[in-house]
Amino acid sequence: MTTVTEAPPLAPTPVEEPRRPRRRGRHVPYWLLLPGILWLLVFFALPMVYQASTSVQTGSLEEGYKVTWHFATYWDALSEYWPQFLRSVLYAGVATVLCLLLGYPLAYLIAFRAGRWRNVILVLVIAPFFTSFLIRTLAWKTILADGGPVVGALSTLHVLDVTSWLGITAGERVLATPLAVVCGLTYNFLPFMILPLYTSLERIDGRLHEAAGDLYAKPFTAFRKVTFPLSMPGVVSGTLLTFIPASGDYVNADLLGSTDTRMVGNVIQTQFLRILDYPTAAALSFILMAAILVMVTLYIRKSGTEDLV
Amino acid sequence: MTDTNGDVRLSGISKTYGSFTAVHPLDLTVPQGSFFALLGASGCGKTTTLRMIAGLEEPTTGTVSLGDQDVTALPPYKRPVNTVFQSYALFPHLDVFENVAFGLRRRGIKSVKKQVEEMLDLVQLGEQARKKPHQLSGGQQQRVAVARALINHPKVLLLDEPLGALDLKLRRQMQLELKRIQTEVGITFIHVTHDQEEAMTMADTVAVMNAGRVEQLGSPAELYENPQSTFVANFLGTSNLIKAEVDAKSGDEIVVKAADSKLLLPAARCSAPASTGGKVLVGIRPEKISLTHADDAGSIPDGRNRITGTIADTSFIGVSTQYVVDTPVCDEFAVYAQNIERDARLVPGAEVVLHWSPAHTFGLDAAQDIDAGIESVEEEAAA
Amino acid sequence: MSLGSFGRSIRRNLVVIAGLLTLAYLLLPNIVVTVFSFNDPKGRFNYEWQKFSTDAWTDPCGVADLCGSLALSLQIAAWATLGATVLGTMIAFALVRYRFRARGAVNSLIFMPMAMPEVVMAASLLTLFLNMGTPLGFWTILIAHIMFCLSFVVTAVKARVMSMDPRLEQAAQDLYAGPFQTFIRVTLPIAAPGIAAGALLAFALSFDDFIITNFNAGSTVTFPMFVWGSAQRGTPVQINVIGTAMFLVAVLCVLAGMMVGRRSRQKA
Numbered sequence: 001m002t003t004v005t006e007a008p009p010l011a012p013t014p015v016e017e018p019r020r021p022r023r024r025g026r027h028v029p030y031w032l033l034l035p036g037i038l039w040l041l042v043f044f045a046l047p048m049v050y051q052a053s054t055s056v057q058t059g060s061l062e063e064g065y066k067v068t069w070h071f072a073t074y075w076d077a078l079s080e081y082w083p084q085f086l087r088s089v090l091y092a093g094v095a096t097v098l099c100l101l102l103g104y105p106l107a108y109l110i111a112f113r114a115g116r117w118r119n120v121i122l123v124l125v126i127a128p129f130f131t132s133f134l135i136r137t138l139a140w141k142t143i144l145a146d147g148g149p150v151v152g153a154l155s156t157l158h159v160l161d162v163t164s165w166l167g168i169t170a171g172e173r174v175l176a177t178p179l180a181v182v183c184g185l186t187y188n189f190l191p192f193m194i195l196p197l198y199t200s201l202e203r204i205d206g207r208l209h210e211a212a213g214d215l216y217a218k219p220f221t222a223f224r225k226v227t228f229p230l231s232m233p234g235v236v237s238g239t240l241l242t243f244i245p246a247s248g249d250y251v252n253a254d255l256l257g258s259t260d261t262r263m264v265g266n267v268i269q270t271q272f273l274r275i276l277d278y279p280t281a282a283a284l285s286f287i288l289m290a291a292i293l294v295m296v297t298l299y300i301r302k303s304g305t306e307d308l309v
Numbered sequence: 310m311t312d313t314n315g316d317v318r319l320s321g322i323s324k325t326y327g328s329f330t331a332v333h334p335l336d337l338t339v340p341q342g343s344f345f346a347l348l349g350a351s352g353c354g355k356t357t358t359l360r361m362i363a364g365l366e367e368p369t370t371g372t373v374s375l376g377d378q379d380v381t382a383l384p385p386y387k388r389p390v391n392t393v394f395q396s397y398a399l400f401p402h403l404d405v406f407e408n409v410a411f412g413l414r415r416r417g418i419k420s421v422k423k424q425v426e427e428m429l430d431l432v433q434l435g436e437q438a439r440k441k442p443h444q445l446s447g448g449q450q451q452r453v454a455v456a457r458a459l460i461n462h463p464k465v466l467l468l469d470e471p472l473g474a475l476d477l478k479l480r481r482q483m484q485l486e487l488k489r490i491q492t493e494v495g496i497t498f499i500h501v502t503h504d505q506e507e508a509m510t511m512a513d514t515v516a517v518m519n520a521g522r523v524e525q526l527g528s529p530a531e532l533y534e535n536p537q538s539t540f541v542a543n544f545l546g547t548s549n550l551i552k553a554e555v556d557a558k559s560g561d562e563i564v565v566k567a568a569d570s571k572l573l574l575p576a577a578r579c580s581a582p583a584s585t586g587g588k589v590l591v592g593i594r595p596e597k598i599s600l601t602h603a604d605d606a607g608s609i610p611d612g613r614n615r616i617t618g619t620i621a622d623t624s625f626i627g628v629s630t631q632y633v634v635d636t637p638v639c640d641e642f643a644v645y646a647q648n649i650e651r652d653a654r655l656v657p658g659a660e661v662v663l664h665w666s667p668a669h670t671f672g673l674d675a676a677q678d679i680d681a682g683i684e685s686v687e688e689e690a691a692a
Numbered sequence: 693m694s695l696g697s698f699g700r701s702i703r704r705n706l707v708v709i710a711g712l713l714t715l716a717y718l719l720l721p722n723i724v725v726t727v728f729s730f731n732d733p734k735g736r737f738n739y740e741w742q743k744f745s746t747d748a749w750t751d752p753c754g755v756a757d758l759c760g761s762l763a764l765s766l767q768i769a770a771w772a773t774l775g776a777t778v779l780g781t782m783i784a785f786a787l788v789r790y791r792f793r794a795r796g797a798v799n800s801l802i803f804m805p806m807a808m809p810e811v812v813m814a815a816s817l818l819t820l821f822l823n824m825g826t827p828l829g830f831w832t833i834l835i836a837h838i839m840f841c842l843s844f845v846v847t848a849v850k851a852r853v854m855s856m857d858p859r860l861e862q863a864a865q866d867l868y869a870g871p872f873q874t875f876i877r878v879t880l881p882i883a884a885p886g887i888a889a890g891a892l893l894a895f896a897l898s899f900d901d902f903i904i905t906n907f908n909a910g911s912t913v914t915f916p917m918f919v920w921g922s923a924q925r926g927t928p929v930q931i932n933v934i935g936t937a938m939f940l941v942a943v944l945c946v947l948a949g950m951m952v953g954r955r956s957r958q959k960a
Contacts, residue, residue, distance in 0.1 A: 028786075028790065029792040030792065032783065033786045033792075037801065039779060039842065040805070040842060040843075041801070043817060043820070043839040044805055044839055047819055048816050050820045051815065051819045054819050054823075105707050105711040106711040107711075108711065109707060109711030109712070110711070113711075123943060124715060125715070126942075127942045128719065129900060130896065130938045130941070130942035131938055131939045132899075132915060132916050135725055135932065135935040136721040136725060138739075138923055138931075142724050142739045142740070143721065191718070194714075241806075244807055248811040248812060250903070251902060251920075255923060265811045268812075268815055278822075282816075285811060285812045285815045286812075288811070289808060289812045292807070293807070384870075385866050386865045386867075386868045386869055387868075391866055391867065392866045394859050394862070394863055396857075396859070398857060398860050398863040400860060400864075400878060401860075402882055412867035412868050415868040415869045415877075416868050457867065458866075458867075461867065
């Protein structure tokens with residue numbers, strides 16, 4: 001009667017206790033979480049506790065440190081290094097805005113206009129990651145070299161006169177000025193802006209733009225009213241992924257800047273690794289962490305995007 | 310059938326999620342070799358019932374038995390039951406051949422080639438063996454899903470809305486196809502669907518489910534001709550329901566009064582307790598009704614139930630014409646008339662007499678919601 | 693073509709032009725790195741063009757410690773990728789597939805390392821190691837790298853697992869695959885692209901990390917630390933050679949992967 005050849009009969013194994021409830025995987029999630037979470041607790045959370053304790057210690061390297069609840073370290077650190085703090089926020093903020101302005105067109109291009117070049121451009125955005133970012137940052141030293149073609153062109157066009165007047169370059173130099181540092185920061189974190197932007201733009205149905213056009217929206221209005229609001233999750237996570245690392249960076253300020261462009265990252269690094277003033281370094285990094293957490297929380301509240309990850 | 314080895318028996322089975330009861334305690338026996346349909350709107354508990362049989366949900370109370378064996382505590386991979394999932398759940402990383410061979414391989418069968426090839430031939434997919442699921446059309450994917458389940462020779466094949474993703478024409482074709490395969494392999498099929506036409510076309514027995522309970526169980530014709538609740542009457546096809554009062558009971562017949570008309574109802578076809586003076590709902594299917602122009606009222610034979618009314622609307626369907634008639638007992642009386650001889654006078658505004666054989670009338674408990682089952686049909690259509 | 697229509701076509705393609713300019717900005721340093729890998733600099737620093745030379749390409753390991761640091765970086769990146777991918781994948785599955793207590797806390801703990809400037813994590817981890825008296829070196833670097841790569845792997849894998857139809861695993865169970873078989877035969881292959889993406893990200897992040905490594909390496913020198921040191925003492929051309937080679941290898945790998953992917957899709 002059947003055209004199918006016989007498979008061996010299925011003999012389900014009888015169960016001894018037929019009514020035992022199958023509580024499959026009640027402990028499974030905890031076992032899955034255990035190693036990774038333990039790792040993060042020991043090597044991420046616990047260090048924060050140590051750092052908090054270090055920041056209120058006094059003593060010296062030779063005699064050892066003791067917790068003395070010396071909160072004055074915070075005050076001293078802030079009053080001495082507030083310019084570096086301010087500079088960090090300022091540089092990182094400007095770099096973030098520049099990343100958004102530069103990155104959005106490219107993300108838009110990849111998502112909607114690149115056609116079969118889409119993957120090629122994506123690869124070109126990601127591939128520079130594999131050349132060490134230090135090497136690439138050093139390349140900016142060549143690009144912005146004194147008397148080089150870029151500086152020469154900017155000088156001829158009198159752009160440097162304007163930027164000097166604004167105080168972001170000095171005379172005929174770009175290197176070792178705020179402009180160079182911001183330029184380096186923008187360059188370094190641009191992919192962190194482009195990729196989230198692209199991801200959220202790519203999810204947008206292209207027909208929405210057409211529908212907006214059909215409903216009498218001019219192209220730019222359609223962008224402002226439809227595409228841009230829908231890409232907000234990308235804008236939010238892109239700005240965070242740019243601002244947070246940029247505010248703690250010290251590589252760009254060190255390689256492309258001067259002593260006048262030092263950021264808080266430079267201070268922490270120097271205090272920790274050269275001067276060995278651990279309490280001050282710990283206090284500074286705690287202030288930086290707190291400041292960023294507050295800013296990020298406020299920003300996320302305001303932009304109304306809760307699910308970033 | 311004397312062989313009950315493949316019967317599916319659900320005893321007192323229920324499922325609650327927190328405070329929500331998806332399935333109320335339910336007893337159901339599906340005889341071996343039958344094509345059984347669980348019919349209902351979305352959220353009625355039909356899929357939950359199916360998943361409890363498959364072992365994918367644990368029942369809150371009750372047991373599931375296959376033949377003599379209690380399988381309630383068995384995980385899905387130890388049950389001799391296979392499922393055709395909604396939207397198929399074909400493994401995207403495996404080709405058609407490997408999808409079909411999956412179950413055999415998991416049971417440690419080494420030489421699967423012959424069986425898989427025969428199975429693919431049965432569902433007419435021999436040529437597509439090395440394609441990936443996403444390269445197939447919807448109908449082909451559906452057949453792979455059926456083959457993947459059937460090759461294991463389960464005692465029971467469970468089908469969860471297997472045709473839901475197909476367009477209408479293909480769905481009709483696949484209905485016949487599935488029915489053919491079922492006859493050929495002789496395995497018990499339990500089919501979950503919200504499409505009443507699909508259930509009636511394919512199944513030997515249909516259980517209509519509503520809000521976690523089985524409303525009525527029977528053959529398609531039985532359910533259609535003699536519904537026992539307003540939900541079944543409205544969900545399966547269309548019914549005209551008239552609110553009436555029991556006037557008298559004489560032997561096998563009940564006489565009811567609705568507005569000025571007296572209607573006859575066979576006592577055997579009345580599922581409501583009919584005591585004189587009590588309320589009942591009288592139902593009649595639209596295609597059982599004849600329509601005669603009021604001028605010819607004299608030609609209607611005696612002994613038929615009759616109601617007068619005015620045609621409110623007509624729509625020409627091709628094989629039939631559908632009329633909406635405004636009557637004193639019911640605002641929108643639906644009548645489907647075959648287009649054998651069309652009376653040109655039957656246009657909106659015409660006075661007409663509706664008449665039908667009392668034998669086609671059914672009676673329902675008037676305590677129910679008269680519109681039960683109507684919205685759910687519309688919701689499904691919209692979804 | 694009239695001036696007007698030329699203007700209009702410019703305006704219509706403004707976004708394309710702007711995007712390509714950004715791309716040029718992104719690639720300019722790589723071009724400079726490549727060009728200067730053929731330089732023959734005078735003095736210790738390779739910042740000014742002197743004359744063409746292939747010396748560095750023919751002798752990429754000609755500088756003391758350079759290739760050793762590169763090998764160390766690759767080794768650390770490989771182990772960190774393995775560790776972070778395994779741990780991160782487990783967490784991602786737990787988060788997507790199970791309901792459990794303290795879910796919010798776990799999510800926050802995953803998110804925090806990504807919302808923290810590297811210098812803060814670097815400094816606090818060093819505080820821990822100093823307090824514990826842990827000798828700095830290979831192991832402390834590896835611990836740190838697994839720590840900060842973990843969250844990125846979780847995010848990548850989670851996205852993939854979330855988009856997976858749970859019915860696929862149910863279908864496997866229905867077809868006689870036990871929990872382990874289901875995981876090996878169905879879950880893992882389908883989650884593989886997400887896991888691969890996470891692993892790739894972890895590798896790139898670990899290989900290129902400087903700030904956290906700088907704090908926790910002690911006297912061990914990874915490739916980025918070698919570059920950092922040379923920026924103070926003098927930059928050998930070989931740095932550019934290796935930077936260029938890494939860029940080319942990455943592009944070639946991705947292109948080859950894309951070709952293979954396209955071919956297998958056509959063949960099937």
